[in-house]
Amino acid sequence: MPGYGDILVCGVSTQLRQTISGFDEVIVAGDEDFASSGLLADSVIRLGFLAVLPRRVVIGSIGDISIERYSRLIDRLARYLRESTFKK
Secondary structure: OOOOOOEEEEEEEOOHHHOOOOOOEEEOOOOOOHHHHOOOOOEEEEEEEEEEEOHHHOOOOOOOOOHHHHHHHHHHHHHHHHHHOOOO
16 A cells, blocks of 8 residues: 555455355356465455555465456456445
8 A cells, every 4th residue: 555565455255155246256266367366265355355454464475366357356346436435
């Protein structure tokens, strides 16, 4: 994040029932980027479960997702924030 170098992270869960359709992203063993993700089971990337962590507490990465999946997630989050901010 600007100014401090903190990292915005989102939750990942194997509890697929927690998926918010049209918002979260499910990644399954058959997906092209599943192996590179480092995940061990089908999982949901939960955009509604965000946290900002100081860089010093992040000791590494288990893997990464495709740029296409990352772009979809960022686009969804940005759209949600634009559309929901300051609604009356």
